[in-house]
Amino acid sequence: MKILSNVMEQVLKRNPNEPEFHQAVKEVLESLEPVAERHPEWVKAGIFERIVEPERQIIFRVPWVDDSGKVQVNRGFRVQFNSAIGPYKGGLRFHPSVYLGIIKFLGFEQIFKNSLTGLPIGGGKGGSDFDPKGKSDGEVMRFCQSFMFELARHIGENTDVPAGDIGVGGREIGYMYGMYKKIRNDFTGVLTGKGLTWGGSLVRTEATGYGLCYFMEAALAAKGKSFNGATVVISGSGNVAIYATQKVHQLGGKVVALSDSNGYIYDAEGIKLDTVKQIKEVERKRISEYVKYHPNAIYTEGCSGIWTVKCDIALPSATQNEIDEESAKALVANGCYAVGEGANMPSTPEAVEVFLKNKVIYGPAKAANAGGVATSALEMSQNSMRYSWTFEEVDAKLKDIMVNIYKNASAAAKEYGDPDNLVLGANIAGFLKVANAMYAQGIAY
Numbered sequence: 001m002k003i004l005s006n007v008m009e010q011v012l013k014r015n016p017n018e019p020e021f022h023q024a025v026k027e028v029l030e031s032l033e034p035v036a037e038r039h040p041e042w043v044k045a046g047i048f049e050r051i052v053e054p055e056r057q058i059i060f061r062v063p064w065v066d067d068s069g070k071v072q073v074n075r076g077f078r079v080q081f082n083s084a085i086g087p088y089k090g091g092l093r094f095h096p097s098v099y100l101g102i103i104k105f106l107g108f109e110q111i112f113k114n115s116l117t118g119l120p121i122g123g124g125k126g127g128s129d130f131d132p133k134g135k136s137d138g139e140v141m142r143f144c145q146s147f148m149f150e151l152a153r154h155i156g157e158n159t160d161v162p163a164g165d166i167g168v169g170g171r172e173i174g175y176m177y178g179m180y181k182k183i184r185n186d187f188t189g190v191l192t193g194k195g196l197t198w199g200g201s202l203v204r205t206e207a208t209g210y211g212l213c214y215f216m217e218a219a220l221a222a223k224g225k226s227f228n229g230a231t232v233v234i235s236g237s238g239n240v241a242i243y244a245t246q247k248v249h250q251l252g253g254k255v256v257a258l259s260d261s262n263g264y265i266y267d268a269e270g271i272k273l274d275t276v277k278q279i280k281e282v283e284r285k286r287i288s289e290y291v292k293y294h295p296n297a298i299y300t301e302g303c304s305g306i307w308t309v310k311c312d313i314a315l316p317s318a319t320q321n322e323i324d325e326e327s328a329k330a331l332v333a334n335g336c337y338a339v340g341e342g343a344n345m346p347s348t349p350e351a352v353e354v355f356l357k358n359k360v361i362y363g364p365a366k367a368a369n370a371g372g373v374a375t376s377a378l379e380m381s382q383n384s385m386r387y388s389w390t391f392e393e394v395d396a397k398l399k400d401i402m403v404n405i406y407k408n409a410s411a412a413a414k415e416y417g418d419p420d421n422l423v424l425g426a427n428i429a430g431f432l433k434v435a436n437a438m439y440a441q442g443i444a445y
């Protein structure tokens, strides 16, 4: 019998109806089986049972008044998963699909991702089933204020430092930070992703997309390939997708497709990023508008078709489980030789199988998209010092961190006998540091 199968059974029993959380835990436990064999003392100390159980889960009511004067009620979450190596750190997601299972899957992944950055940050995640789409600025502000009114009592610069995720960008962080400051009368680095004039860090906006490209650059180079001259498909058109596109273009690649939850655009001449930024960041409209500016581009309804677009490299940067087995096979059949995950868990387990079997250079999310949280940790450092580094300084640190994540994941994959398997490598490398800390800190915790 496998050492960790009882841990998985307990997770299924204790957390019913949370398939995304089950999926994330199963993948990690499968990777950790050889670690459990080498570390009987960790098995005895219950490290594996403890790491799959959040330290604390907070669920709260978020009432707010819409523009018509009607009272609306949403549900807020913060899951403080693991603080063995630092304060809980992880984003807030505002999307109608949010429920406890999504926040737990993201919080669990965050533990290993944050550990991989080499920086002292624990794992957490939060959010709400609030849908910012179609809401006025005033409605978004009132929601954010109400959300923070409760969240403020659970977070702090040395306790838990939230950031953005889907549906939470600079605007939302601003409204939440303003409310936190009013409640606490404390100007502190309690949120990251802040504006540059009030404690934000240069490069934070670009960090996840840039970091994804730095990670993939290292992974590609190890196989004698690069972004230069490559055709790239990126899903999503939010924060991660936009800045991944920018970096791919800087590195000499050509991004030909982007999407949102309604459909995707294909521009054979290469996506014009200024147009996308205008549509998504300024006007907050749908990606379909792109073809009005560039009539040679093609818009197709439905987002999964984007994976049938021929490309060398795919960077899924929208949401979980957006690439299934069929889409993965379509990518491989079209000659795609590398996949780097900007989004969290965008590939189903069956899709991952397809990539690994076909020797696709595959950068799993918790390694490849760690640049956002790494730069958030750099924002925390600058806040503590009351100092700001230049763009070039932060960018250089980000690049260093991403290359090191690649090296560490790759080294762990080699050490555990499957050198090209970065899923295994990232899970193990991320886990070891946290397990060591938990073991040293005793069972009270």
Ligand code: NDP
Pocket: 164, 165, 166, 167, 168, 169, 208, 235, 236, 237, 238, 239, 240, 241, 259, 260, 261, 262, 303, 317, 318, 319, 320, 342, 343, 344, 369, 370, 372, 373
């Ligand atoms: P944004 O809200 O800025 O953008 C999300 C994009 O993905 C939008 O284009 C959105 O389309 C699309 N999308 C969201 N949900 C779905 C869905 N169910 N089906 C299809 N498309 C969807 O979010 P981010 O760019 O910040 O986040 C994207 C991914 O990257 C997420 O998985 C997030 O967890 C991950 N990530 C983000 C980090 C960050 O620093 N921001 C850090 C690490 C990971 P639409 O507008 O139609 O909803």
